[in-house]
Amino acid sequence: MRRNLLLGLLVVALLAFSVSTLFAGAQREAAEREIVLTWPSIWVGQDSKADVMEEIVNEFNQQHAGRIRVVVEPQPDYDGYEDTIRTRLAARRPPDIFTFKLSPTTAVYYSGDLLMDFSADLGRDGWGDTFNQGNLNASTMGGATKSLPYEIGFTPIWYNTELFARAGIDRFPQTMDEFWEACEKLKAIGVVPTSQMTGGTNSWTSMLWYTHFLGSYGGPDVWERAWDDRAFEQAAAIIKRLYSDGNTTRDAIGADAGVSSGHYMNERTAMFINGAWFIGRIRDDAPDVYRATELAPAPKAGNYHGHQVGWLHTNLAAAHTDDPARREAVVTFMRHLTSPENAKRVSLAAGSLLAVEFELGPQDQLDPLQAKFIEAGNQAEFLIDHMEASMPVDVVYELGQALGSMVLEDRSPREFVQMLQAAEN
Amino acid sequence: MRNLSSKSNRNRKWIVLFLTPVGVLFVAFFLYPIVFVTILSFMEWNGIEPMSFIGIGNFRYLFADSVFRTSIQNNVIWALSAALLQIPLALVIALILAREPRGWRFFRTVYFLPNVISLVALAMMWTALYNPEFGLINHLLERVGADHMTRNWLGEIETALPALIFSYQIYIGYFMVIILAGTLSIPKSFYEAAMIDGANVFQQEVHITLPAIRGIIITAGTLAVAFALRQFETTFLMTAGGPANRTPVMGLYMYRRMAGLTYGRAAATGVLIIVLGIVVLSALQRVFGKADAVEDARQ
Amino acid sequence: MPVARDALTETPLAIRIVARSAKWVILVLYLVIAITPLLWLTVSAFKTNLEIEIAPFSLPAVWQFRNFANAITISGLHQFFLNSIIVAVVATTLNLLVTSMASFVIAREEFALRELFFTATTAGVLIPIIAFMVPYYTLITHLHLFDRLWALIITYSAINIPISMFLVSSFMKSIPRELEDSAEIDGCSFVQRYWRIILPLARPGLVTAGTFSFIYCWNEFIYALLLTSSRSARTVQLAIRFFTSQFRTDYAGMFAAIVLTMIPTVAVYIFLHDKIISGLTAGAVKG
Structure with a gap:
């Protein structure tokens, strides 16, 4: 009896399975005449760019119906996405279209002929001129542009003007003395000054704090300097103090980005750092904090002031192909995606900042906080890359550990820098 | 005699036929990758450019790295926690449930449920429980006036690893299920005989149950140790190896080397995980005995 | 297993009581440990994101069906x-x-x-x-x-x-x-x-x-x-x-x-x- 039941289940499952594979096969066949480009994309699901990206891809597919079809394969989990791309590149089968973060670690993707080189196409009909030239140069190595700059990361310091006012602080601190004074005032009214974190893969919030102060000590070219440059140590000393004396929450060591941003949204902390992509979240979940938020550059710690942390966040890439028709199809799609009008749509709809330049008209509705982002970007004296864009992945991982070591084991800022340096090999 | 040998000849065909499916899958999904990973462990490879042979360079690098040495140490602690904490607890619970106390089916089902819940959700719950700002553990300690005992459980050097290992004990149900299934095959007549001799419950467990399920216990123990040795998701999701590099394990170390595009070092780590597993399991076998293929339960 | 239960009558009363309560303490304690994640997950599924992040162990203010x-x-x-x-x-x-x-x-x-x-x-x-x-x-x-x-x-x-x-x-x-x-x-x-x-x-x-x-x-x-x-x-x-x-x-x-x-x-x-x-x-x- 029971065995019959099990066998029955098995037969049903196998039948359902073969039917479903047949169905999938039929779909594949119908699509054979046109050029199909698959794009495993992270801009799906809950991502703020998901809807507008879907529209842009659908429009493209309509315009090129019967000739080119871009198929988006949703891959919303970012760590998993990076694992997949890395593995497929190692197996020498990159997806037709994909995105990655350009960093000293991933720069190696440029070697060999895995990726398509866009440099010749960028020279045609001024396509290359539509990009921010600094970003385009950063994406060109040895004359080859094997990925296109697309999304920009820009992360000023966020502060809660409500809490600042309550603590009797009338403007964002300009010097470190003012900054520490402000911290004391905030603590006096029971507010924790800053959100920090050492968790996740990159210690996100604290990595950005560190980069801000690094810029103040080391200036625009700080990442080109050697590890023994004083700036690395000086910025670390400030971070160490931010982790002591109640200047951050008790859970900062080990906290992840959710905890760090949660404290800011819950008005537990008064200062926090993140990019424009966080606007939607805070607007939905903590409208009061959203309205009270202003943006600022870091206080002057060293010789430099008024800079911001901004970097090339996402590059678009495609698999190299020897088939000219396929190549043309990829370029056609990339031109569509990076056209100024589509870039503008993405930027307005998702709050993203892009490496493609476009004009905003008076009728374009910007989110007020996003307008502040653009203003902060225009006012910045200079931009420096965040650590993740400038250092190998292993150093970025080590940051959280080195922070923990400096704070919990009372290591010196010098030893902190040595830990990072050791991780580079 | 002739009859017997022809029988074994006939059986040989069947033996080969019965082993073939597992054999094929094993070659494709275990042997080939292991050979690949072992070769890779002697190479330098970033996943993009051609590999180059560097001898034992990767292994030398690993043993020179203090984070890797901490990982080995942590792996051994994890393995011991599985053998000395997880399995004894699973065994006690299984023995209690095997005697079918009131509601035992309910207990058995509920005890297993944590194994069904996604790792991500479980890790989030534990991280929240341990959080010093809004976590339940510190909250309860404060309630009973033990404020001095409150901590950042996952963020302090002394407590992070114990807190991780404690959270992992939620998977006891997995091994309880194995052991409990093992007790089902003990004939009841064994106990009836013992009872006539006046043996009490503890004596029955020690003299009848434990010997009868010794093989199953060792199987469960081997699995528990192996899982503890290769686990890295719990660590990755809850502490990411922190604070201050106190909780890394070899699996996490390997994953990070893959993300850093140093595939040779990742492969060397993978090889050493397997080697450490063999060493730990053989050491445990010396202490607790071996799960022999044919010997047990026929006594 | 009724036969096994009978054997308990052979054991002195004090030991029997200790053994029995130890048994129930273990069963109930681990029951709490094992069932907490499921309850927590289910209750959290009815909360808002901010509630999950800042008050993970409270009941939802409004149940978000x-x-x-x-x-x-x-x-x-x-x-x-x-x-x-x-x-x-x-x-x-x-x-x-x-x-x-x-x-x-x-x-x-x-x-x-x-x-x-x-x-x-x-x-x-x-x-x-x-x-x-x-x-x-x-x-x-x-x-x-x-x-x-x-x-x-x-x-x-x-x-x-x-x-x-x-x-x-x-x-x-x-x-x-x-x-x-x-x-x-x-x-x-x-x-x-x-x-x-x-x-x-x-x-x-x-x-x-x-x-x-x-x-x-x-x-x-x-x-x-x-x-x-x-x-x-x-x-x-x-x-x-x-x-x-x-x-x-x-x-x-x-x-x-x-x-x-x-x-x-x-x-x-x-x-x-x-x-x-x-x-x-x-x-x-x-x-």
Whole structure:
């Protein structure tokens, strides 16, 4: 009896399975005449760019119906996405279209002929001129542009003007003395000054704090300097103090980005750092904090002031192909995606900042906080890359550990820098 | 005699036929990758450019790295926690449930449920429980006036690893299920005989149950140790190896080397995980005995 | 087991009381530990994101039933259920079939290389499977199985070989040999011995291994992501990730989706495992 039941289940499952594979096969066949480009994309699901990206891809597919079809394969989990791309590149089968973060670690993707080189196409009909030239140069190595700059990361310091006012602080601190004074005032009214974190893969919030102060000590070219440059140590000393004396929450060591941003949204902390992509979240979940938020550059710690942390966040890439028709199809799609009008749509709809330049008209509705982002970007004296864009992945991982070591084991800022340096090999 | 040998000849065909499916899958999904990973462990490879042979360079690098040495140490602690904490607890619970106390089916089902819940959700719950700002553990300690005992459980050097290992004990149900299934095959007549001799419950467990399920216990123990040795998701999701590099394990170390595009070092780590597993399991076998293929339960 | 309970009357009263209360303390304590995650997850699935982040152990201010509606509409969860069920059922069946055949031979026959075969196949439990991303991807693309359910079915049934071999063979070993001997005298063939005698008796082991395999298949994430790409071959674990994105995770929606995806595994556990194991009596061994 029971065995019959099990066998029955098995037969049903196998039948359902073969039917479903047949169905999938039929779909594949119908699509054979046109050029199909698959794009495993992270801009799906809950991502703020998901809807507008879907529209842009659908429009493209309509315009090129019967000739080119871009198929988006949703891959919303970012760590998993990076694992997949890395593995497929190692197996020498990159997806037709994909995105990655350009960093000293991933720069190696440029070697060999895995990726398509866009440099010749960028020279045609001024396509290359539509990009921010600094970003385009950063994406060109040895004359080859094997990925296109697309999304920009820009992360000023966020502060809660409500809490600042309550603590009797009338403007964002300009010097470190003012900054520490402000911290004391905030603590006096029971507010924790800053959100920090050492968790996740990159210690996100604290990595950005560190980069801000690094810029103040080391200036625009700080990442080109050697590890023994004083700036690395000086910025670390400030971070160490931010982790002591109640200047951050008790859970900062080990906290992840959710905890760090949660404290800011819950008005537990008064200062926090993140990019424009966080606007939607805070607007939905903590409208009061959203309205009270202003943006600022870091206080002057060293010789430099008024800079911001901004970097090339996402590059678009495609698999190299020897088939000219396929190549043309990829370029056609990339031109569509990076056209100024589509870039503008993405930027307005998702709050993203892009490496493609476009004009905003008076009728374009910007989110007020996003307008502040653009203003902060225009006012910045200079931009420096965040650590993740400038250092190998292993150093970025080590940051959280080195922070923990400096704070919990009372290591010196010098030893902190040595830990990072050791991780580079 | 002739009859017997022809029988074994006939059986040989069947033996080969019965082993073939597992054999094929094993070659494709275990042997080939292991050979690949072992070769890779002697190479330098970033996943993009051609590999180059560097001898034992990767292994030398690993043993020179203090984070890797901490990982080995942590792996051994994890393995011991599985053998000395997880399995004894699973065994006690299984023995209690095997005697079918009131509601035992309910207990058995509920005890297993944590194994069904996604790792991500479980890790989030534990991280929240341990959080010093809004976590339940510190909250309860404060309630009973033990404020001095409150901590950042996952963020302090002394407590992070114990807190991780404690959270992992939620998977006891997995091994309880194995052991409990093992007790089902003990004939009841064994106990009836013992009872006539006046043996009490503890004596029955020690003299009848434990010997009868010794093989199953060792199987469960081997699995528990192996899982503890290769686990890295719990660590990755809850502490990411922190604070201050106190909780890394070899699996996490390997994953990070893959993300850093140093595939040779990742492969060397993978090889050493397997080697450490063999060493730990053989050491445990010396202490607790071996799960022999044919010997047990026929006594 | 009423016989066992009678034995307690032989023990002094004080010890009996201590033993009995110790037993219940252990049972209830672990019950609390084991049930907390499920309760927490279920309650959290009714909260808002901010509540989950800043007050993870409070009840929701307003019970957000729409999280469950979102769970289905945003991720298209229902589309992936069938794929997950097919993968888990077929992979588990395949795995049990091949490992029970091999285990039968290993547990009940004598032959050269027997020890080696057993050690090699079970040593696989030591392997951190994530190390095999590149080889598995290469293998699956060479077999032309990429983005097909078969890719996951074969991979999962292979990955579960070591655990199943361990469990099934150790259960098969514990079956008294006399049963088989008498069957052989009755003229049972090799296949009949496997199918008619050993397989039914090893059922606790098969069910246990099958449960573990099913749960593994249901919860596996990284190879599902690597070896499939289109919606037609994706499983529920990938659907759950529709609530995460690079900068933002919708925990409320994700938890609701997790709760929904857990229902089949819990059902499989309760029905398959409980019913089949409970249906067995220890007396069956007596034959």
